[in-house]
Amino acid sequence: MILAGGVGGSKFVAGARRAYPDAQITVIVNTADDITMHGLRICPDLDTMMYTLGGGSDQIRGWGRAGETWRVKDELAVYGVEPSWFGLGDLDIATHLVRTQMLDAGYPLSEVTRALTTRWLGDDPALHLVPMTDDRVETHIVIDDPEAASGRRAVHFQEYWVRLHAAPEARDMVRVGIEKATLTPGLANTVAAADLILVAPSNPVVSIGPILAVPGMRSALASASAPVIGFAGILGGAPVLGMAHRLLPMIGVDVDAAAVGLHYGSRTGGGVLDAWLVDTADAGSVDQLQQAGLPSMATDLLMHDPGSTAEFIRSGVERYGAGTASR
Amino acid sequence: MILAGGVGGSKFVAGARRAYPDAQITVIVNTADDITMHGLRICPDLDTMMYTLGGGSDQIRGWGRAGETWRVKDELAVYGVEPSWFGLGDLDIATHLVRTQMLDAGYPLSEVTRALTTRWLGDDPALHLVPMTDDRVETHIVIDDPEAASGRRAVHFQEYWVRLHAAPEARDMVRVGIEKATLTPGLANTVAAADLILVAPSNPVVSIGPILAVPGMRSALASASAPVIGFAGILGGAPVLGMAHRLLPMIGVDVDAAAVGLHYGSRTGGGVLDAWLVDTADAGSVDQLQQAGLPSMATDLLMHDPGSTAEFIRSGVERYGAGTASR
Numbered sequence: 001m002i003l004a005g006g007v008g009g010s011k012f013v014a015g016a017r018r019a020y021p022d023a024q025i026t027v028i029v030n031t032a033d034d035i036t037m038h039g040l041r042i043c044p045d046l047d048t049m050m051y052t053l054g055g056g057s058d059q060i061r062g063w064g065r066a067g068e069t070w071r072v073k074d075e076l077a078v079y080g081v082e083p084s085w086f087g088l089g090d091l092d093i094a095t096h097l098v099r100t101q102m103l104d105a106g107y108p109l110s111e112v113t114r115a116l117t118t119r120w121l122g123d124d125p126a127l128h129l130v131p132m133t134d135d136r137v138e139t140h141i142v143i144d145d146p147e148a149a150s151g152r153r154a155v156h157f158q159e160y161w162v163r164l165h166a167a168p169e170a171r172d173m174v175r176v177g178i179e180k181a182t183l184t185p186g187l188a189n190t191v192a193a194a195d196l197i198l199v200a201p202s203n204p205v206v207s208i209g210p211i212l213a214v215p216g217m218r219s220a221l222a223s224a225s226a227p228v229i230g231f232a233g234i235l236g237g238a239p240v241l242g243m244a245h246r247l248l249p250m251i252g253v254d255v256d257a258a259a260v261g262l263h264y265g266s267r268t269g270g271g272v273l274d275a276w277l278v279d280t281a282d283a284g285s286v287d288q289l290q291q292a293g294l295p296s297m298a299t300d301l302l303m304h305d306p307g308s309t310a311e312f313i314r315s316g317v318e319r320y321g322a323g324t325a326s327r
Numbered sequence: 328m329i330l331a332g333g334v335g336g337s338k339f340v341a342g343a344r345r346a347y348p349d350a351q352i353t354v355i356v357n358t359a360d361d362i363t364m365h366g367l368r369i370c371p372d373l374d375t376m377m378y379t380l381g382g383g384s385d386q387i388r389g390w391g392r393a394g395e396t397w398r399v400k401d402e403l404a405v406y407g408v409e410p411s412w413f414g415l416g417d418l419d420i421a422t423h424l425v426r427t428q429m430l431d432a433g434y435p436l437s438e439v440t441r442a443l444t445t446r447w448l449g450d451d452p453a454l455h456l457v458p459m460t461d462d463r464v465e466t467h468i469v470i471d472d473p474e475a476a477s478g479r480r481a482v483h484f485q486e487y488w489v490r491l492h493a494a495p496e497a498r499d500m501v502r503v504g505i506e507k508a509t510l511t512p513g514l515a516n517t518v519a520a521a522d523l524i525l526v527a528p529s530n531p532v533v534s535i536g537p538i539l540a541v542p543g544m545r546s547a548l549a550s551a552s553a554p555v556i557g558f559a560g561i562l563g564g565a566p567v568l569g570m571a572h573r574l575l576p577m578i579g580v581d582v583d584a585a586a587v588g589l590h591y592g593s594r595t596g597g598g599v600l601d602a603w604l605v606d607t608a609d610a611g612s613v614d615q616l617q618q619a620g621l622p623s624m625a626t627d628l629l630m631h632d633p634g635s636t637a638e639f640i641r642s643g644v645e646r647y648g649a650g651t652a653s654r
Binding site for chain 2: 098279
């Protein structure tokens with residue numbers, strides 16, 4: 001089982017499949033980036049995961065579909081309909097149309113995801129993508145706005161990320177709907193039955209953070225019999241992908257692999273991890289982590305390709321995965 | 328004011344604009360062909376009218392947008408999502424997304440139409456497109472189906488027309504929602520205030536028929552002070568456009584210009600027309616129509632281009648439009 005966001009998460013999952021080709025892998029995917037635009041329900045992390053693992057993603061752009069076109073988006077702009085800043089491709093729109101129609105018909109997101117992934121991953125895949133919750137959760141970021149009466153305003157995470165390029169200081173964050181969200185049916189059991197749980201090197205604030213914030217998730221992880229091994233996405237003090245450095249300060253966490261590991265915390269200390277892997281660039285922090293009660297090792301965490309990703313996953317699992325038997 | 332359907336109707340309206348460039352024209356457009364597909368609300372006649380009069384229609388194909396592409400439709404087919412037989416272009420989808428979102432937000436179709444046409448016809452156009460009703464009305468055609476328990480089944484008109492090419496015998500017709508439909512707000516007043524009312528040579532069964540069937544429409548026409556002049560779409564016993572010959576027998580009307588004129592009927596006899604123009608090919612029926620109390624003349628009704636259409640409209644109006652002053 002893997003907890004993951006979108007772009008980095010899908011690279012990590014591709015590595016895990018390479019490392020354990022015979023494993024049944026369930027990926028708990030963040031849905032707090034989801035947004036409704038032009039009446040279409042868009043799940044960026046689920047889609048990135050689905051396209052990437054189904055061989056349909058654009059490798060160069062890093063998101064969306066290979067061979068994508070923008071006919072509908074350009075035409076919406078001619079109608080003057082906002083928002084126009086989101087990269088809504090034609091192939092992508094087909095996915096959103098199917099999803100939106102199924103949701104409108106009453107299917108929960110998890111079943112919609114299963115239907116969509118059947119095309120990409122087959123009827124009985126060794127890989128299951130499961131949204132963290134069937135409920136609607138959306139991350140909003142509070143930024144300064146001199147024109148607002150309060151001096152601040154909240155924008156959807158996608159607007160902060162895509163339109164504003166994470167340039168404004170993130171003052172606060174609201175995960176709309178998270179308190180009332182429930183784990184996707186069956187997910188707590190899947191966590192309990194897993195024999196290995198990996199936390200992908202995804203954004204700790206807006207990808208892994210929301211998954212852990214769904215009521216019931218932390219307690220499911222706390223009581224899981226499998227070892228929980230996390231992988232740092234901050235290497236040498238900077239994120240490899242994305243802009244986590246713009247968000248970590250908001251939650252009071254240094255942009256530093258060790259700080260993120262301690263933010264997740266060790267299970268023995270009430271956190272979620274049994275072990276935390278950092279990059280060789282951060283090898284100096286391993287002692288500090290160990291002393292703080294979080295077993296840790298350093299290895300090359302750059303996800304050059306599925307092969308190199310598989311290699312560091314295997315390193316971590318060989319070192320810490322034995323916990324399965326011992327617990 | 329003009330009562331019209333889509334493809335033929337828009338050619339007729341283009342001719343009317345050419346004939347009377349300074350006139351304020353309101354077009355009452357049929358909406359009984361409307362359909363929801365993939366969660367998108369599609370109004371084929373309104374769209375054809377808007378694209379054609381806004382200079383954006385495909386002149387060769389005869390429907391949809393010039394320069395259209397089919398990326399989303401092809402991708403929906405890969406997902407295996409039905410229906411796949413409807414020509415849902417990418418540019419067209421942008422229109423449907425804007426419409427669907429506005430309808431979902433609670434705007435009535437007439438206001439949505441006004442918003443969409445602003446792009447195509449400008450802010451304060453001399454031409455107003457008004458759906459016959461803001462209520463949902465859908466024409467279903469009853470066809471034989473040996474596999475059905477009743478031996479018959481009803482299909483949406485679009486399925487009959489586009490997927491089945493009007494090949495099965497049309498046994499009956501149901502205009503779902505028509506009894507409870509009300510004329511678009513203001514429309515009865517517009518009919519009352521018009522100084523000329525033209526009935527386009529559109530399909531009498533599924534285009535003009537539904538407009539006349541909206542409760543209140545016939546009485547509005549009956550009490551209108553303007554002359555009502557109709558134009559035959561059946562020339563020499565065959566429709567110029569479309570497949571009206573597949574539907575007229577269902578309502579017991581011969582595929583014949585005079586028969587359609589008498590089906591609409593003269594206002595003095597409780598019908599809707601003050602005059603009925605037939606093609607020169609049907610000149611032989613003029614006497615019969617006159618004797619039946621429906622003033623009639625024959626002229627060339629082929630809509631080669633807006634110029635020739637303007638010419639026959641002017642002929643009819645010069646002959647019968649004087650009624651305005653005399654009533």
